[in-house]
Amino acid sequence: xxxQTVKSLLSVVASIAAAASLMVFVQPVLAQSSSQNSSxxxxxxxxDKETPPQxxxxxxxxxxxxxxxxxNMENHAGAAAKIATLNFEKLSPYERAKVEQILFxxxxxxxxxxxxxxxxxxxxxxxxxxxxxxxxxxxxxxxxFIQEEKWKEGxxxxxxxxxxxxxxxxxxxYLLAAAYYQMEDYNRALPPAKKAVELAEKPNESWLQMxxxxxxxKDQYKDAIPILETLVGLAPSKxxxxxxxxxxxxxxEDYPKALATMQLAYSAGLVTDDQEVRRLADLLxxxxxxxxxxxxxxxxxxxxxxxxxxxxxxxxxxxWISAGEVDKSISPLTRAAxxxxxxxxxxxxxxxxxxxxxxxxxxNAIQKGIDKGQLKDPGNAQxxxxxxxxxxxxxxxxxxxxxxxxxxxxxRQMATGYLQLCDSQA
Numbered sequence: 439x440x441x442q443t444v445k446s447l448l449s450v451v452a453s454i455a456a457a458a459s460l461m462v463f464v465q466p467v468l469a470q471s472s473s474q475n476s477s478x479x480x481x482x483x484x485x486d487k488e489t490p491p492q493x494x495x496x497x498x499x500x501x502x503x504x505x506x507x508x509x510n511m512e513n514h515a516g517a518a519a520k521i522a523t524l525n526f527e528k529l530s531p532y533e534r535a536k537v538e539q540i541l542f543x544x545x546x547x548x549x550x551x552x553x554x555x556x557x558x559x560x561x562x563x564x565x566x567x568x569x570x571x572x573x574x575x576x577x578x579x580x581x582x583f584i585q586e587e588k589w590k591e592g593x594x595x596x597x598x599x600x601x602x603x604x605x606x607x608x609x610x611x612y613l614l615a616a617a618y619y620q621m622e623d624y625n626r627a628l629p630p631a632k633k634a635v636e637l638a639e640k641p642n643e644s645w646l647q648m649x650x651x652x653x654x655x656k657d658q659y660k661d662a663i664p665i666l667e668t669l670v671g672l673a674p675s676k677x678x679x680x681x682x683x684x685x686x687x688x689x690x691e692d693y694p695k696a697l698a699t700m701q702l703a704y705s706a707g708l709v710t711d712d713q714e715v716r717r718l719a720d721l722l723x724x725x726x727x728x729x730x731x732x733x734x735x736x737x738x739x740x741x742x743x744x745x746x747x748x749x750x751x752x753x754x755x756x757x758w759i760s761a762g763e764v765d766k767s768i769s770p771l772t773r774a775a776x777x778x779x780x781x782x783x784x785x786x787x788x789x790x791x792x793x794x795x796x797x798x799x800x801x802n803a804i805q806k807g808i809d810k811g812q813l814k815d816p817g818n819a820q821x822x823x824x825x826x827x828x829x830x831x832x833x834x835x836x837x838x839x840x841x842x843x844x845x846x847x848x849x850r851q852m853a854t855g856y857l858q859l860c861d862s863q864a
Contacts, residue, residue, distance in 0.1 A: 494532070494533055494536070495533075498524065498529065498533050501520055501521070501523060501524055502521075502536060502537070502540060504520050505517040505520040505521050505540050506540065508520060509540070509543055509544065509547070512547070514544050514547050514548055517540065517543075517544050518541070518544050521537055521540060521541060521544075524537065530566065531564045531565040531566035532564075532566035533566070534560075534561075534564040534566055535561045535564040535565075535566030535567045535571075536566070538557045538558070538560045538561035538564060539557070539558075539561050539575075541557045542554050542557035542558050542561065542578075545557055546582075551582045551585060551586050552586075554582060555579050555582050555583075558575045558576075558578055558579045558582075559579070561575055562575050562576070573599070573602065573603055573604070576595070576598070576599045576602075577596075577599050577603070577610065579595060580592055580595035580596045580598075580599055580610075580613075581613065583595055584596075584613050584616070584617055587620070589617040589618075589620045589621050590617075590621060592613070592617045593614060593617040593618055593621070593626075596610060596613060596614040596617065597614065600614070606637075607637065608633070608634045608635075608636075608637035608638045608639075608642070608645065609634070611630040611631070611633040611634035611637065612630070612631070612634035612642075612644065612645050612648065614630040615627045615628070615630040615631035615634060615648055615649075615652070616648065618630070619631075619648065619651070619652065624652055624655050624656055625656075627648075627652055628649075628652045628653075628656065631645070631648050631649040631652050632649060634648070634649070635649050635665075641668055641672055643669065643672050643673060646665050646668055646669050646672070647669065649665050650662050650665040650666050650669060650682070653665065654682070654686070657689075659686045659689045659690050660690065662682075662686050663683070663686055663687075663690075666679055666682055666683040666686060667683065670683060674706070675706075675708075677703055677708035677709070677710070677714075680699060680700070680702070680703035680706075680708055681700075681703070681714065683699050684696045684697075684699040684700045684703070684717075684721075687699060688721075693721065693724055693725055694725060696721055697718075697721040697722065697724075697725045697727075700714075700717065700718045700721055701718070704718055704734070710743060711743070712738075712743065712744045712745055715734060715735070715738040715743055715744050716744065716750070716753070718734055719731045719734050719735050719753060719757070720753075722734065722757075723753075723756070723757060723760065728756075728757045728758075728759075728760035728761040729757070729761040729763070731753075731757040731760075731761075732754055732757035732758050732761060732763070732766070735750065735753060735754045735757065736754065739754075746773070747777065748774045748777045748778050748783075749774075751770040751771065751773045751774035751777075752770070752771065752774040752783065754767075754770040755767040755768075755770040755771035755774060755790075758770070759790065764790060764793055764794060765794070767790055768787070768790065768791075771783065771786065771787045771790060772787060775787050775803075775806070775807075778810075779812065780810060780811065780812035780813060780814070781806065781807030781808060781809065781810030781811055781812065781813050781819070782807065782812075782813055782814055783807075784803050784804065784806040784807030784810060785803070785804060785807040785813065785815075785818065785819045785822065787803040787807075788800045788801075788803035788804040788807065788819075788822050788826070789822065791803055792822070792825065792826070795829075797826050797829040797830045798826075798830065800822070800825075800826040801823065801826035801827060801830070804819055804822050804823045804826060805823065807819055808820075808823065815846070815848065815849075816846065817842075817843050817845065817846020817847075817848055817849040817850075817853075818843075818846070818848065818849055820839050820840075820842040820843040820846070820849070820853075821839070821840070821843040821846075821849040821852060821853050821856075823836075823839045824836040824837075824839035824840040824843060824853065824856055825856065827839065828856060828859070828860070833860040833863060836856070836860060837857060837860050840853040840854075840856045840857045840860070841853070841857065844857075
């Protein structure tokens with residue numbers, strides 16, 4: 439089973455981290471006087487405890503605004519240089535927090551993730567952030583570990599954040615599951631993967647894909663079925679989900695549903711490679727639909743979807759035989775016999791010709807099988823050759839084959855009976 443690739447995962451993380459970091463700059467940086475601060479005196483004491491005093495002096499606000507403008511122009515060096523003009527020792531906790539957030543954005547934009555994470559830590563340590571901002575910064579820091587493929591550190595940081603976050607979102611649980619998955623710790627990956635799906639406002643393909651992969655990894659096939667059914671509904675053009683769903687039904691020995699799923703995929707034009715066509719044919723045979731099995735295989739050969747070989751031609755012949763279309767089995771069975779390493783399939787062809795009562799063709803097929811050799815049951819081939827000759831009223835020639843067949847325990851009784859018939863007709 440495949441889940442979202444690391445590269446794809448990192449692109450998701452990058453977009454989440456970038457969106458979160460840009461939130462720092464959504465509100466314009468405004469100079470706030472002490473009188474403006476005092477206007478908030480009516481706020482509750484509880485809120486005062488949670489929110490540090492906020493305010494920027496006029497000069498600091500100007501520098502930060504210019505730095506943000508340079509960032510928006512992707513002039514990272516200019517933004518960093520602008521920040522460097524500030525005297526950090528004279529900054530208030532709130533001002534220091536805002537400076538570190540801007541420096542975080544500078545480092546992040548340059549993909550200096552360790553440096554960016556350090557700025558987040560300094561922003562938190564400054565004491566200038568409120569509780570929500572502290573939580574956001576810790577989440578961003580955890581995301582950066584994931585983006586760097588530092589799965590162990592990322593998982594630990596996410597676990598710590600989830601313990602204190604008021605309402606952890608589905609994306610956080612998904613990233614935590616992905617981190618554990620990359621560490622092949624599937625037991626720890628499963629609970630957050632389930633939580634991510636539960637919390638998602640609407641079905642998310644990546645979230646569901648992760649969860650289904652974990653269920654399949656742990657052989658929890660019954661749990662995987664509703665997830666895969668949802669994935670099929672979300673992305674009906676992706677044959678991977680159809681194939682997985684059919685395989686899961688097969689693992690649960692629900693072969694009618696395994697076939698129905700494959701048949702729907704086939705009707706939608708999604709069964710497009712050799713192994714898939716062969717599996718559909720096998721399911722059709724197992725579910726006693728041999729005529730349809732033969733049609734699928736012949737269509738696959740005609741469209742070059744499957745590569746004809748001994749096994750394929752033998753399978754096709756068996757489909758036609760099971761469907762009662764013995765005449766249609768001759769050509770594929772002959773091809774299979776010609777490419778086989780032993781003469782057994784020629785003997786099988788001889789048995790089919792016997793059903794058709796074409797004794798001459800039967801004799802010819804059996805002889806080819808004997809000549810090719812490496813037979814699993816030589817006695818049976820000798821018995822069949824005798825039967826072919828007997829029915830062409832060549833009892834003298836048939837007797838020598840029946841006598842040879844008596845040397846094999848399986849064919850001894852029948853060979854003896856035919857010898858008695860020959861003697862009675864002498």
